[in-house]
Amino acid sequence: MAIQNSGPTLVQGARATQSTIFLKILMAASGAVFIAFVLLHMYGNLKAFNGHDAYNEYAEHLRELGTPMLPHSGALWIIRAVLILSLVVHVYCAATLWKRAKKARTVRYQVKKHTGAIFASRMMRWGGVTLLLFIIWHLLNFTIGKVNVTGGATNDPYNLVVDSFSTWWLTVIYLVAMAMLGAHLHHGIWSATQTLGLTNSDRTRKLAKNSAFTLAVVIAGGFSLVPIFVLAGVINK
Amino acid sequence: MKLTLNIWRQTDANDAGAMHTYQVDDVSPDMSFLEMLDVLNEDLNAKDEEPIAFDSDCREGICGMCSLMINGEPHGPEVTTTCQLHMRSFKDGDTITIEPWRASAFPVLKDLCVDxxxxxxxxxxxxxxxxNTGSAPEAHxxxxxxxxxxxxxxxxxxxxxxxxxxxxxxxxxxxxxxxxxxxxxxxxxxxxxxxxxxxxxxxxxxxxxxxxxxxxxxxxxxxxxxxxxxxxxxxxxxxxxxxxxxx
Missing domain, CATH: 1.10.1060.10 (Alpha-helical ferredoxin)
Incomplete structure (x- = not known):
């Protein structure tokens, strides 16, 4: 350690809730909401294998969840509110930490090896941006705008799914997005357990990394099944 | 061994700095990385050039004073400190890029020395x-x-x-x-x-x-x-x- 004592002084009145680690904890917590969401969403999508009526009944059931205690679509809107809040928190923390990381090294190395890093961990930020763009398109496609790229009807969820994924380029977009989601989850799930302080030994770290990989494959793979089987003509109208 | 070294040179904290290329001949594989730089510095001294500033102290791998980003890896390719890294980890004719630690919180003082x-x-x-200070407490x-x-x-x-x-x-x-x-x-x-x-x-x-x-x-x-x-x-x-x- 060097002897020179330049400008910076000791921080007075430090608050743990104003630290970079607190931002990371918020990212992990909001990320956990998304993990639960994509797991359930993926499971729901697989209803497409049960045919037109089962899939549409599931979609309608989501709106009747909790009725008559809750109004029609009430539970769905509660879930949506939690997801929107989580998204705002997740993106805000990511942007703040990204900006900070850029400032922490303003002069880049001429030569830099990335020993210890993997593709998934190095892709977190740009992968996150890709997923954000995908989510916007996905909501326009199936929720808010209901875009049928084949020009057909949009009022029948099952038929919209079949029409959409019969279009090869749309299926490609979704499969690329699922690869990005898998990579994001692969690093993100392990990173969240580490940030929450659950991996304090070699054993738990390996367990967290293996679980993250498995979950990422199950979720991204599960999501990919419906588009692939629609394109292959197995799931049809 | 003959080596080509690309080394970051920077006169002081305010200088922009740049990479400079040096040739070193007669490097023994048994030299430590810092001894290799010592040889280069003796050569620079003999030519009346400014020697390259780098940090080192114990040269036993226990003090934490040495640094250097060597070919994109801190302390070079082995799991050890730069002072304990030996030239046998490199091959004759290699080009080695040597840079200071890069972090805004570790400003460069001169050449390869950071604060x-x-x-x-x-x-x-x-x-x-x-x-409490005073006599050492009973360990048990x-x-x-x-x-x-x-x-x-x-x-x-x-x-x-x-x-x-x-x-x-x-x-x-x-x-x-x-x-x-x-x-x-x-x-x-x-x-x-x-x-x-x-x-x-x-x-x-x-x-x-x-x-x-x-x-x-x-x-x-x-x-x-x-x-x-x-x-x-x-x-x-x-x-x-x-x-x-x-x-």
């Missing part, structure tokens, strides 16, 4: 325990479970060289902090200040301009003392506990 006093201030903020008066003692000892091997910061894509010093937090937090003597320690050290870390951790793991791969990644989990857990206790 790492940010680490000193992180230690000053919380890397200590309060004990405070029992320490074996596993706790081993973990504390293993991470206490951190020499504060800054390789973790140099390797980190975010310029974070989390592995360094994690090592100190775990070292002191595993022992009974470290308990009274446990919450304030993590709060103050992390606040100082952020204040110095280090980045946030994204758990990529390049730090642990670069650490010459093989500090494991689980110390960062410990750091995060201690901070979470401190928040719960109202810090």
């Amino acid at each position: 790492r006093s940010a680490f000193d201030r992180i230690i000053q903020a919380g890397g200590y325990i309060s004990v 008066s405070v029992p320490v479970p074996r596993d706790d003692a081993m973990r504390a000892f293993n991470v206490a091997t951190c020499i504060g060289c800054g390789a973790c910061v140099a390797a980190c894509p975010n310029g974070s010093a989390s592995l360094f902090m994690g090592a100190k937090i775990t070292h002191l937090g595993e022992l009974p003597q470290g308990q009274p200040e446990r919450d304030s320690r993590v709060t103050n050290m992390v606040a100082q870390h952020d204040h110095e301009g280090f980045g946030g951790c994204t758990n990529i793991g390049e730090c642990a791969a670069a650490c010459p003392k093989e500090i494991p990644l689980d110390v960062i989990s410990q750091l995060n857990k201690d901070l979470r506990t401190a928040i719960k206790h109202g810090h």
Whole structure:
């Protein structure tokens, strides 16, 4: 350690809730909401294998969840509110930490090896941006705008799914997005357990990394099944 | 061995700096990396050129003074410090790029020397325990479970060289902090200040301009003392506990 004592002084009145680690904890917590969401969403999508009526009944059931205690679509809107809040928190923390990381090294190395890093961990930020763009398109496609790229009807969820994924380029977009989601989850799930302080030994770290990989494959793979089987003509109208 | 060296030269903190190329002949594979630079500096001295400034002290791998980014890896290709790296790890005719640690919190002072006093201030903020001075207490008066003692000892091997910061894509010093937090937090003597320690050290870390951790793991791969990644989990857990206790 060097002897020179330049400008910076000791921080007075430090608050743990104003630290970079607190931002990371918020990212992990909001990320956990998304993990639960994509797991359930993926499971729901697989209803497409049960045919037109089962899939549409599931979609309608989501709106009747909790009725008559809750109004029609009430539970769905509660879930949506939690997801929107989580998204705002997740993106805000990511942007703040990204900006900070850029400032922490303003002069880049001429030569830099990335020993210890993997593709998934190095892709977190740009992968996150890709997923954000995908989510916007996905909501326009199936929720808010209901875009049928084949020009057909949009009022029948099952038929919209079949029409959409019969279009090869749309299926490609979704499969690329699922690869990005898998990579994001692969690093993100392990990173969240580490940030929450659950991996304090070699054993738990390996367990967290293996679980993250498995979950990422199950979720991204599960999501990919419906588009692939629609394109292959197995799931049809 | 004949080598081509691309070395960062910078006259002082305000200079822009640039890479310079040097040829060194007659390098013995048994030389340490720093001895190789000593030979180059003697050569530069003989030619009335300014020798290359680099940090070193014990040259035994225990003080944490030496640094250097060698071909994109802190302390070079072996798991050891630069002073304990030998030229046999390179081949005749190799080109070696040597750069200083790059982090805003570690400003370059000259050539390959950076100011790492940010680490000193992180230690000053919380890397200590309060004990009564005077005669040494009876060692057996405070029992320490074996596993706790081993973990504390293993991470206490951190020499504060800054390789973790140099390797980190975010310029974070989390592995360094994690090592100190775990070292002191595993022992009974470290308990009274446990919450304030993590709060103050992390606040100082952020204040110095280090980045946030994204758990990529390049730090642990670069650490010459093989500090494991689980110390960062410990750091995060201690901070979470401190928040719960109202810090």
